[in-house]
Amino acid sequence: MPAAVLPALTPYLATAGIGWLYYRRIRRSFGRQRWQPKRTLARLLLVSLVAVSLIGAAVFLPHVGVSIGIGSVLGGVLGVFALKYTHAQVTDGQRFYTPNPWIGGGLSLLLLGRLAWRWSQGALAGGSAQAAQQANPLTLGIAATLIAYSLVYTSGLLLRMRQLAPAQTPSD
Template structure:
């Protein structure tokens, strides 16, 4: 009876592991700078982040958590963009190498928040509690205000990082090689 549900968990788990693998791969080594893709990702992360912000509610504790998450993500984005190396190669294309430590920190925060959400969902289902009431199924929070703030760190980081990196590239001379 639980076999289809287990299959869904396995497929979702494999998809999440695949996305984490891609994220880690993008954190290490040189990546081609694609302005169109970076702008599109900034727009998408802005929209999804706004949805999480609205879903978080308007209680003072939620607003503080959300504001701290956005501020922390913005600070990480600024520092990460400043630590990112840019290089124009012989083919005329721009490449960048992100700071491994900052990218890893954002990934760990995301994975920690995701793990907490799955743990909360699992414990609620095991105890027979309904996920209605104090549980917001969209943001995955169980009356815990800080979890949305953690997600907003990630969204603010990616929006800020992409835009700051594009700005940094715009201010680089065309013929520069090995710019830091």
């Protein structure tokens, strides 16, 4: 592939990659899911790092601090509510959980809707010089909601799955 072609394809490859990530995120909101503890711990660590950066944004960008705080509280409440309606079970020695599709699907639609709105307004087209101007309170409030929800839900799910009977190995 010529060197000039790759930079021209970069926006399309990045868009396809982001689309794939959203597809996987939305897919995890529906139906019975196999428990994967290592992946869950990795997700919890990554989301914790993003939460630290949101806290930094709340400290260094005071005009978004209130929206980040409100979003965090709302996300935490939604996470607890989602845990209440998540079913966990052991079947054939494997751990599974079934998330509430309405809560996860609603949050996914909220995220996609906000991204579509920001994109339609041209907010995602600028370079890094516009990043400080794009610190929109609504966007960061929604991000805080999603991050807090993910932290609470993933932590609670981790605890609930550990309380289930251990997956039994088949005897020889």
